[in-house]
Structures are given as C-alpha cells and as structure tokens.
Amino acid sequence: MDLTQLALSLKYFIPEMVLTGFIVVAILYDLFLKPETSHRVGFVAIAGLVVTLGMLYQQQGIPATGIFANMFALDGFATFFKWVVAIGAALAIWMSLDTKELENRRVGEYHILILILVLGMFLLVSATHIISIYLSLEMVSIMSYLLAGYLKENSRSNEASVKYVIYGAFSSGIMLYGLSLLYGLTGTGYISEIQAQLVLGQVSPVMLVLVTVLLLAGFGYKISAVPFHFWTPDVYEGAPTPITAFLSVAPKAAGFAVLIRFFNVALSQGDPNTPSWLALPGLDWPMIIAVLSAITMTVGNVLAIQQNNIKRLLAYSSIAHAGYMLMGVVVADQTGIAAILYYAGVYMLMNLGAFFVAIQIKNIYNTETIADYAGLGFKAPWIGIAMAVFLFALTGLPPTAGFVAKFYLFRALVQFGDGFLWLAMFGLLNGVVSLFYYMRILKAMYFDKMEIPEKLTAVPLHFNVLMFILVVPLLVGWMFGDPLSIWAAEAVQFFF
Amino acid sequence: MHALSSYLILSALLFSLGLYTVITRKNAVAILMGIELILNAANVNFIAFSKFVTHHVEGHLMAVFIIMLAAAEAAVALAIILNLYNDHGNINVDEANALKR
Numbered sequence: 366m367d368l369t370q371l372a373l374s375l376k377y378f379i380p381e382m383v384l385t386g387f388i389v390v391a392i393l394y395d396l397f398l399k400p401e402t403s404h405r406v407g408f409v410a411i412a413g414l415v416v417t418l419g420m421l422y423q424q425q426g427i428p429a430t431g432i433f434a435n436m437f438a439l440d441g442f443a444t445f446f447k448w449v450v451a452i453g454a455a456l457a458i459w460m461s462l463d464t465k466e467l468e469n470r471r472v473g474e475y476h477i478l479i480l481i482l483v484l485g486m487f488l489l490v491s492a493t494h495i496i497s498i499y500l501s502l503e504m505v506s507i508m509s510y511l512l513a514g515y516l517k518e519n520s521r522s523n524e525a526s527v528k529y530v531i532y533g534a535f536s537s538g539i540m541l542y543g544l545s546l547l548y549g550l551t552g553t554g555y556i557s558e559i560q561a562q563l564v565l566g567q568v569s570p571v572m573l574v575l576v577t578v579l580l581l582a583g584f585g586y587k588i589s590a591v592p593f594h595f596w597t598p599d600v601y602e603g604a605p606t607p608i609t610a611f612l613s614v615a616p617k618a619a620g621f622a623v624l625i626r627f628f629n630v631a632l633s634q635g636d637p638n639t640p641s642w643l644a645l646p647g648l649d650w651p652m653i654i655a656v657l658s659a660i661t662m663t664v665g666n667v668l669a670i671q672q673n674n675i676k677r678l679l680a681y682s683s684i685a686h687a688g689y690m691l692m693g694v695v696v697a698d699q700t701g702i703a704a705i706l707y708y709a710g711v712y713m714l715m716n717l718g719a720f721f722v723a724i725q726i727k728n729i730y731n732t733e734t735i736a737d738y739a740g741l742g743f744k745a746p747w748i749g750i751a752m753a754v755f756l757f758a759l760t761g762l763p764p765t766a767g768f769v770a771k772f773y774l775f776r777a778l779v780q781f782g783d784g785f786l787w788l789a790m791f792g793l794l795n796g797v798v799s800l801f802y803y804m805r806i807l808k809a810m811y812f813d814k815m816e817i818p819e820k821l822t823a824v825p826l827h828f829n830v831l832m833f834i835l836v837v838p839l840l841v842g843w844m845f846g847d848p849l850s851i852w853a854a855e856a857v858q859f860f861f
Numbered sequence: 862m863h864a865l866s867s868y869l870i871l872s873a874l875l876f877s878l879g880l881y882t883v884i885t886r887k888n889a890v891a892i893l894m895g896i897e898l899i900l901n902a903a904n905v906n907f908i909a910f911s912k913f914v915t916h917h918v919e920g921h922l923m924a925v926f927i928i929m930l931a932a933a934e935a936a937v938a939l940a941i942i943l944n945l946y947n948d949h950g951n952i953n954v955d956e957a958n959a960l961k962r
Contacts, residue, residue, distance in 0.1 A: 496923045503930050507937050514941050523944040524957040530938045531892055531954065535883050538899035541927065542876055545906035549869075552915045554923070599960040 374432035377439045380420040380447065381487050387413025388480045395473030403473040407458050410476040414455040414483070421447055429860040435555060436497045438860030443491035445706050445856035446622040450486045450615045453713045454479055456831070457611035460721055463825050465728050466516065466605045475515055479611065482508035486615060490622040493630075493860060495544045495554045498623055499537070502587065505616050506533045513604040513612070525603025532586060532596040540583025543576045550576070556631040557861050563645055564634045570647030577632070577650060581657070584627070587620030588687045591661040598668075601680035606727065609676055610720030613683045618709045621690055625702060628654075630859060633697060637859045641698035651785075655695045659791045662688025666798040674733050675723045678802060679716070682759060685799060686712055692792055693774050696781045699857045704773040706853035711770040711839070715758040718835040722752045725824055725832075735806055739813035748824075749810050751832050756803040758839050761796055769843040771796070773850065868909035875902035889942045889952040893935060900931045 375382070391409045398405060421444060429440035458476055461467060467475065485504030492498040510533065514526025548554055550572060551562035563573070585593040601609045632650055635642035644650050665685030672678040690712075693705035725748055726741065727733060742749035758767030771792075778789045842849060875898050882895030904924045911920020942952050949956050 496926055500926060500930060503934065507934060510937055510941060514944060517944055520948040521959055523941070523948055524960055526941045527889065527945050527954065527957055528960075530941050531883075531889070531896075534893070534896045534934055534938060535899075538879070538896050538903070541903040542899060542906070545872075545903040545910070548920065548923075549906060549910035549914055552910075554919060602960050 371433060377424070377427065377430055377432045380417045380424065381484060383420050384413060384417045384480065384484050384487065387416070388477060388484065391473070391477050391480060395477065398473060400471045403471045404462060404467075406473040406476045407462055410458050410480050411455050413480060414451050414458075417483075418448065418451050418455075421451070429858055431493065431860050435860075436494045437488065437491045438493045439491060440860040441856040441858035442622070442626065442702075442706075445853065446490040446618055446709070447487050449618050449709055449713050450483055450490070453611060453615040453618075453717060454483045456717050456835070457607050457615075459827075459831055460610065460717075460724055461605075461607040463728070463828065464605070464607055464724055465731075467607075475512070478508050478512050478515075482512070482611075483615075486619040489619045490626075492623065493556050493626070495548060495556070495559075498556075498627070499541055499544060502537060502540075502583065502623065505587075505619060506537060509533070509612055509616060512608045513600050515605055515608065519603075521603040522605065523603075525600045528596050529600045532593075536582045536586035536593055540580050543579025543582070546572070546579070547576050556627060559631040560633065563632070566646065573645070573648045577648060577653065580627070581653070584620060584624040585657070588617050588624065588690075589684050590657050590687055590691065591664050591684070594661070594664070594684050597684055598677050598680040601683070602674060602677045606676065606720060606724045609680075610717050610724075613679070613720070614713045614716050617683070617687065618713065621694075621705060621709060625694060625705065626859065628694065629697065629702070630861060636861055638861060644697060651695045651697060654691055655785055655788050658688050658691035658695065659788055660688075661685070661691060662792065662795045666795050666802075669802045670798070672802070673735055675726075675735055675738075675806070676720075676733055678735065678806075679719055679723070682799065682803075683716065685795065686716070686759075688795070689771065689774060689792060692778050692788060695785055695788065696777045698777075698781065699854070700773075700777040700780065702857045703850070703854045704770075704777045706856055707773050707850050708770040710849055710853070711758070711766045711842075714835055714839055715755050715765075715767055718751065718755040718832070718839070719759060721832065721835065722748055722755065725828060729824065735809055736813075738806065738809040740810070742807075742810035745824075747829065747832070751836050752810065753807055754836050754839055756807055760800050760803045762800075764840065766839045766843045766849075769847070769850075865909055865913040868905060868913075872902040872905040872909070875899075875905065887953050887955050889945060889954050890939075892954065893938050893942070897931060897935070900927055903927065 391406050394409055395406050431438050458479060485501055485508060488501035489505055492501050510526050510530045513529050514522055516522035550568045551559045553559055582593060589597040628650055629637045632645050633642045634645055662685045665681050665688055669678050669681035690705050690708055693701045758765035761767050761771035775789055778785055879895045879898030883892050886892050904927055907920040907923045946952050
C-alpha cells in the first residue's frame with residue numbers, strides 16, 4: 366500500500382478526475398457570472414459529463430481491477446452504472462435549463478451540486494470497502510438534501526429537504542452501526558475478505574441476520590424500498606421537478622449497484638463471476654429480499670392509485686419499480702443481475718421522460734394536478750404522444766423497451782426455479798394494478814373534457830429535441846439485436 | 862475479552878438512546894443529536910474492535926472519517942433546519958406537514 370501503488374491507480378481513475386476538474390472549472394466560472402447568466406454553468410456541466418463519458422468509453426475492455434488499495438473497483442458492473450448515472454445527469458441538467466421553477470435565481474451552484482452528486486455516485490457504484498461504501502453513500506445523500514431544498518423561499522421545498530435529511534441521516538446511521546458490527550464479526554472491511562471470513566461459518570446466524578437487517582435500512586432508504594420509503598413521496602413532490610426526475614433514477618440505480626455488489630460479494634459463497642452462486646448458509650437473504658420486493662411493489666402501486674398530483678403519483682410508481690428491480694436481486698445468478706442492469710437503463714429513460722412531460726406541462730399551464738391534464742392530448746399532440754409512450758413503457762406494455770425490460774426480469778426469476786414463482790405472480794398482478802393508474806393519466810389527456818383556457822407559452826425547440834431523444838430509444842432500442850441487453854450481459858463482471 | 866464486551870455494551874446503549882431520541886423528539890435539532898449518538902455508537906464499535914479484535918489501525922481510521930462526515934452532515938442539516946425556522950417560526954418537525962396528501 367505504498368505511494369507508487371496509489372499513483373498507479375490514478376490511470377484507472379481518469380473519468381473521476383476529469384469530472385473533478387470540471388467541477389472546479391464550473392465553480393470558478395460561476396464566480397464571473399451575473400445571476401441572470403448563471404445558467405451557463407449548466408453548459409459547462411453538460412460538457413463535463415460528455416467528456417467524462419468519453420473517458421469512460423476509453424476504459425472499456427480493462428479487466429476488473431482494484432484501485433486505491435482495493436478500496437474501489439473498476440469493473441464492468443461499475444462502468445455500466447456510471448454510464449446510466451452520467452447520461453441521466455446530462456439529461457436532467459438539460460431539463461433544468463428552461464424550467465420556470467428555477468427562473469430568476471442563481472443556478473450556478475445547482476449545476477455544480479449535480480456534478481458533485483454524479484461524482485459521489487461514481488464512487489458509490491465502485492466501492493468495495495465498508496468505509497468507502499459509507500462515505501460515498503453519504504456524499505450522494507448530502508448533495509441530494511441540498512438539491513431537494515434548492516428553492517429556499519418555497520416552504521414545500523424546505524419541508525422536502527427537512528424530511529429527506531432526517532430520514533436519510535437516520536437510516537444511514539443505522540446502516541453504519543450494522544457495518545461496525547460486521548467489521549467486528551469478520552475483522553476486515555473489504556467486502557471480498559468479509560465473504561472469505563463468513564463462509565468459514567464461525568459467525569452466529571442470529572448476528573448475521575441482525576447485521577443484514579441493519580444494513581438494509583441504509584440500502585433500502587437509498588432505493589426507497591418499503592419500510593424505508595416514507596420520505597419518497599414528500600421529497601419528490603416538494604423538490605424542483607428536474608431534481609425529482611434525477612433523484613428517482615440516478616441515486617436509485619447507484620443504490621441498487623451497491624446493494625447488488627454487497628449481497629452478491631459479501632453475503633454469498635462462491636465467486637460472483639461464475640454463472641450462479643449460493644447465499645451464505647444460515648442467512649437466507651434471497652427470501653428476505655423477495656418478501657421486501659413483494660411488499661414494496663404492492664405498497665407503491667396501491668398507494669399510487671389515489672394520487673392526484675403527478676409528481677406524487679410518479680413517486681409511488683418509482684417505489685413500485687424499486688420492487689420490480691428487487692425481483693432481480695433475488696435471483697443469485699448472472700441473468701438476474703443482467704436483467705436489473707437492463708431495467709435500470711430503460712427505467713432511466715422512461716422515468717426521466719414522464720417527469721420531463723410533467724415539467725413541460727407545468728411550464729405551459731402551471732399545474733401539477735392530473736385532473737388539469739384534461740384534453741392535453743389534443744391541445745399539445747406531441748407531448749400527448751410522448752407521454753403515452755412513457756406511460757406504456759412504465760406499465761411494461763409492448764412495443765416499448767419497458768416491456769422487454771420486465772420480460773427479462775420475469776424470465777430470470779422463472780428460470781431460477783420454482784421457489785420464487787409466487788413472486789413472479791405477485792409481479793404480474795402488480796402490473797395490472799399499475800395499468801390502472803398510468804392509464805388514468807392518459808384517460809385525462811385524451812378522453813376528458815378540455816378545461817384549460819388556452820396555451821400560454823410555446824415549448825422551446827431544444828425541449829422537443831430532448832423529448833425525441835427520450836422517446837426514440839424506448840420505441841426502437843430493443844430492436845436491431847437489442848445492443849443494451851448484450852452490453853448488460855457482458856457487464857456482469859465483479860472485481861473479486 | 863471482558864474489556865471488549867464493556868465497550869460493546871456502551872455502544873449498544875448509545876445506539877438505543879439515539880434511536881429513542883430520534884423516534885420520540887419533535888425538535889429537529891434534538892433529532893439531529895440522536896443521529897449523532899447513533900454515529901458515535903458505531904465509532905465506539907469501530908475503535909473497540911480495532912483495539913481488541915483486529916489489532917490494526919483500520920478501525921481508528923474509519924472513526925476519523927466518520928467524525929469528519931458527521932460534521933459535514935450536521936452543517937447541511939442545520940442549514941436546512943434554519944430554512945424550516947424561517948418558514949414556521951419554530952423547528953418542530955410535526956408542523957412541517959404541508960405535503961401530506
């Protein structure tokens with residue numbers, strides 16, 4: 366662990382260093398801007414993310430390596446999630462450029478905070494030591510609290526950030542206590558060495574279950590799984606809409622990344638780079654996660670039915686989607702993880718898209734209530750069609766990539782064995798429930814009487830371009846040999 | 862081994878007190894203090910394990926990182942609570958309920 370070794374790690378850390386460089390540039394550039402021109406920092410941020418993606422592309426093909434004394438890993442799994450996070454951030458910054466919510470205020474810090482959040486998620490998806498997991502999780506969380514409360518004079522935004530910071534700090538504190546017990550039980554902080562200690566079978570199963578439950582508090586809060594989901598609707602409703610869109614995809618994907626890495630490396634026996642592996646004896650975590658998944662999707666879908674605010678409805682729907690993705694975690698083999706990776710990529714597009722339509726409608730008509738969407742399908746036909754595509758994808762109906770993503774998840778679960786058929790049935794029933802509330806939005810848009818007086822402002826051209834970018838991959842992305850699924854299958858490669 | 866278990870009992874007590882504070886208090890700053898208790902319970906664990914089990918400096922380093930992180934988190938949380946005070950004139954979290962359906 367001497368200095369030369371650390372210096373050698375730097376060449377595997379180029380995307381993160383480039384991103385850090387752009388954060389510094391953005392902070393300095395912001396100093397020279399007046400409040401009314403501070404949105405230009407957003408262009409620097411998008412440029413930084415594009416360059417970072419280029420550097421990530423350069424890293425393709427490097428075999429899985431541990432960097433910085435194995436505190437972090439560079440492997441296919443981490444790289445896949447870094448792509449999802451960075452693309453999601455670039456799209457979210459694009460959405461922020463013309464939002465009415467952020468008008469007439471200084472937004473330089475806003476874009477800088479998003480970039481720091483991306484850096485935190487880059488570290489989180491590659492962390493392989495308990496302290497690097499905890500520190501990067503907190504880096505993501507603290508930036509999220511600030512962004513949720515960015516509209517300082519808006520009491521709803523403040524309330525969202527207060528709830529977020531209290532729930533977040535509380536559950537990550539509980540997770541930290543679990544990590545400290547795990548450190549004592551195994552005598553090491555590296556998750557692969559933790560596995561080596563745990564398979565010896567000297568740790569009592571009761572302690573192991575206790576530690577797992579404590580850890581799930583932290584992970585579950587990040588992915589908004591059910592007993593830890595209470596913050597989600599309030600934060601999503603109160604935060605600025607582009608931030609809600611971003612929080613619902615990127616930190617959730619990163620949370621899944623760290624959850625999968627931890628459970629499949631530390632709490633399994635066998636190498637996760639083989640086709641399938643087993644859970645630790647005495648700790649049936651697939652069953653714990655399966656129950657969590659069933660409860661999460663049911664609560665999310667059932668509570669979504671009675672929502673009238675679009676952001677709140679999409680918040681509950683994002684809880685339900687966390688439940689669907691947990692179905693893949695139950696499957697301890699490579700098809701299950703590949704299915705989650707695919708789902709995370711598709712979910713990023715479709716959920717950002719649905720929130721993007723909500724942003725545009727709020728810009729034009731200044732409403733978040735679903736009843737006010739009446740007649741929009743004819744008044745703004747392009748927005749209507751795009752919303753239909755996003756909602757079809759979220760429900761999981763063909764011919765969208767959302768259907769393919771759900772299909773992969775269910776296939777992985779059914780192929781895994783008969784033990785979890787009940788969970789697949791639960792998932793199917795939940796799909797039917799979700800159809801009801803997603804279609805309620807479409808019904809309002811196409812079948813209800815028009816109540817909105819007239820169009821107030823036009824949609825800027827670059828917003829239509831962005832909508833096109835979001836819709837097209839959902840419609841045709843799964844054709845032509847489905848490149849995303851090939852990449853997802855290749856990306857199941859852990860540093861071990 | 863006797864020394865280790867006394868430290869573990871101390872940390873378990875701290876953790877329980879923190880949990881109790883977070884659940885029962887309405888004052889946002891008091892909740893924050895409960896969270897600090899939980900973090901420090903983990904710190905005591907890390908240092909005790911590091912001294913008696915692993916005999917390695919790793920646990921001490923983790924504790925230093927956690928202290929630093931707790932400071933950062935408290936700074937952000939206090940700024941956010943200040944915003945709550947500006948809205949409501951107090952820091953009672955029960956009064957922040959505008960977003961309930």
